[in-house]
Amino acid sequence: xxxxxxxxxxxxxxxxxxxxxxxxxxxxxxxxxxxxxxxxxxxxxxxxxxxxxxxxxxxxxxxxxxxxxxxxxxxxxxxxxxxxxxxxxxxxxxxxxxxxxxxxxxxxxxx
Amino acid sequence: xxxxxxxxxxxxxxxxxxxxxxxxxxxxxxxxxxxxxxxxxxxxxxxxxxxxxxxxxxxxxxxxxxxxxxxxxxxxxxxxxxxxxxxxxxxxxxxxxxxxxxxxxxxxxxxxxxx
Numbered sequence: 001x002x003x004x005x006x007x008x009x010x011x012x013x014x015x016x017x018x019x020x021x022x023x024x025x026x027x028x029x030x031x032x033x034x035x036x037x038x039x040x041x042x043x044x045x046x047x048x049x050x051x052x053x054x055x056x057x058x059x060x061x062x063x064x065x066x067x068x069x070x071x072x073x074x075x076x077x078x079x080x081x082x083x084x085x086x087x088x089x090x091x092x093x094x095x096x097x098x099x100x101x102x103x104x105x106x107x108x109x110x111x
Numbered sequence: 112x113x114x115x116x117x118x119x120x121x122x123x124x125x126x127x128x129x130x131x132x133x134x135x136x137x138x139x140x141x142x143x144x145x146x147x148x149x150x151x152x153x154x155x156x157x158x159x160x161x162x163x164x165x166x167x168x169x170x171x172x173x174x175x176x177x178x179x180x181x182x183x184x185x186x187x188x189x190x191x192x193x194x195x196x197x198x199x200x201x202x203x204x205x206x207x208x209x210x211x212x213x214x215x216x217x218x219x220x221x222x223x224x225x226x
Contacts (some may be wrong), residue, residue, distance in 0.1 A: 008151060032212055043201055043217035044154070087153065099215060101153040 003027055004102035006088050012108045017078045021105045023071045023088030032091035033064055035073050038104065039084045047086070048074075078109045114138045117202050117218035124192050125226050132187045132221050134202030141202075142205045143185040144215065145177060147198040154201065160185055168183070192225045199223075 004021045013019045035052035049056065050062040050071050061074040064086075071088055088102035115136045124130050134143065144225030146154040158177040166177060174196060176188045189196055191226045202218040 004153070011121070032210075041220075043219050046214045047214060098156065098159070101155075103151050103153040 002103070003086055003100045004072040004090055006086075006102040006105045008103055008107040010108050012110060013077055013078055014060065014110055015080060017109075018074065018076045019078055019107060020072055020074045021088075021107075023073075023102055023105075025069050025071070025088075025090045025100075027090070027092050027100075028069065030069075030092050031073050033062075034089040034091075034099075035062060035071075036062075036087040036101075037084050038087055038088055044087055044101075061066055075107075078107075080109050080111065083107055083109045115198075115202060115204055115216050115218035117200075117221050119221060120133055120219065121222045123224045123226065126193055128192050130189050130192055130223070132189075132200055132202075132223070134185045134187070134218055136202075136204045136216075136218075137215060138206075140204040140206050140216075141174075141182065142207055142210045143179065144203040144205075145175075145185065145187045146203065147171070147196075148201060148220075149198050157187065157200075159190050189223075189225075191224075194225045197223060197225045 004025050035047040036044040037047040038044040048057050050064045054063045059076045063072045085104040085106045087104045091097050118133045134173050144159045145157040147151050148154045160166050160179045163179050178186050200221045203215040205213045205215045
């Protein structure tokens with residue numbers, strides 16, 4: 001079983017739609033959680049950290065459920081520019097800043 | 112200018128050849144990392160270095176070696192390239208606040224094809 005699992009998609013949605021991705025992690029010692037965005041043939045870039053209380057950044061909302069060991073990302077009012085692959089990333093306690101990446105979920109926003 | 116640079120950006124080589132991928136950063140970070148990315152598998156850690164004198168194996172270090180020439184430079188070598196090392200390779204850097212919340216900053220990647 002992969003340590004961080006994501007539905008690879010693709011999720012095809014129209015502009016303006018709301019879309020949600022989930023991610024599950026297997027190691028209960030996971031300490032920090034992130035969503036990274038990766039455009040086609042480009043490097044990953046941090047989209048947002050995920051905090052226990054949940055957090056929002058504009059149209060993006062991230063939630064963490066430690067009991068069920070999953071993380072979610074909600075995108076409201078999707079834009080064409082949101083088309084990308086979204087990587088779920090966890091940092092396991094005691095492993096320094098060693099990140100474990102999920103395989104990514106691909107989002108395609110259509111006009 | 113980019114904070115993390117990688118050279119070359121693309122490389123085609125033959126089985127058995129030795130190649131080196133180079134990474135430089137201007138962020139002043141102590142921590143540097145090498146990952147490879149394969150379709151559907153996410154990024155996997157090859158080697159990492161927390162400072163110039165500290166080198167550690169990652170999840171998939173077999174067939175690779177690294178050198179940390181300076182705080183700003185971290186190179187990855189394939190001593191004898193094989194076709195299953197065909198992948199997209201990323202270098203990354205991060206600071207160390209001790210919180211586990213540090214962002215990793217990635218270079219633009221090197222596409223390697225081993226024939």
